[in-house]
Amino acid sequence: MAAPKIFIDGEHGTTGLQIRTRMAGRRDVELLSIPEAERRNAAMREDLLNSADIAILCLPDDASREAVAMLAGNNKVRVIDTSTAFRIDPSWAYGFAEMDKAQADKIKSARHVANPGCYPTGAIALIRPLRAAGILPDGYPVSVNAVSGYTGGGKQLIGQMEDQSRDDAISANNFLYGLNLKHKHVPEMKIHGQLDRAPIFSPSVGRFAQGMIVQVPLFLEDLKDGATMDSIHQVLVEHYAGQDIVTVVPLEESKALPRVDAEELVNQDTMKLFVFGTPGAPHVNLVALLDNLGKGASGAAVQNMDLMLSA
Secondary structure: OOOOEEEEEOOOOHHHHHHHHHHOOOOOOEEEOOOHHHOOOHHHHHHHHHHOOEEEEOOOHHHHHHHHHHOOOOOOOEEEEOOOOOOOOOOOEEOOOOOOOOHHHHHHHOOEEEOOOHHHHHHHHHHHHHHHOOOOOOOOOOEEEEEEEHHHHHHHHHHHHHOOOOOOOOOOOEEEOOOOOOOOOHHHHHHHOOOOOOOEEEEEEEOOOOOEEEEEEEEHHHOOOOOOHHHHHHHHHHHOOOOOOEEEOOHHHHHOOOOOOOOOOOOOOOEEEEEEEOOOOOEEEEEEEEOOOHHHHHHHHHHHHHHHHOO
């Protein structure tokens, strides 16, 4: 039986290169490739897209929509899109397999899968279990604060951070952006976090290449009656029971930590969740730790591909 053919459209970009790295040496799939010099050759690109069993799109939103249009009428090619173009489209499966108990099966059987954003992966991982359990009530004013490695901004931001001779070089060690509170990830967080109102999302970038911390602080008195640090932690533990990619750090282990390092999971495709606080205090801080290019992008794409191939 021939190995499934995989075409990474945009393989020379940051996410595409990371996917290729993760698939190096695999013999169970055949990678279709377009030379970098031909990456703007529309005819060659369309031919490769239509020749694949699974096309992984690592492109800007408009280019992803263009690629999907190139597949119109071809019902054999399945698609994983890593842009924001289709993440809230109800006809696309959302590619966060651990989001709920049914999501992995939805991904397995889907023709179209929208890979989650890096920030939303952490935020939704923390928020959705609490919504499903009824602990986080309707109307709660959720805020999401996060810091990412600069590779999340692609080649443009990588160049600005690493090449200080550029006219548009960034010298800051850490900076906030999305200051108008209209970041493109907000709709994704709201819909897949099952929130009834948009969260306040404050993203930032640090002078480190990969890694990410996402924080969701909560006031216990505004949650379901009786919610405690222990009960919130238990909800997360039960939600992710049996998972090997998303793990919930035990409370005793969390209490002993002096700090959380954003770069701890660099080049890993896993995610850690923490509940921080002091017993009896009126608030807790939920934290997700991941590699923005791992579980936050390329690692998730390969995970989704493997799920689709297992169907």
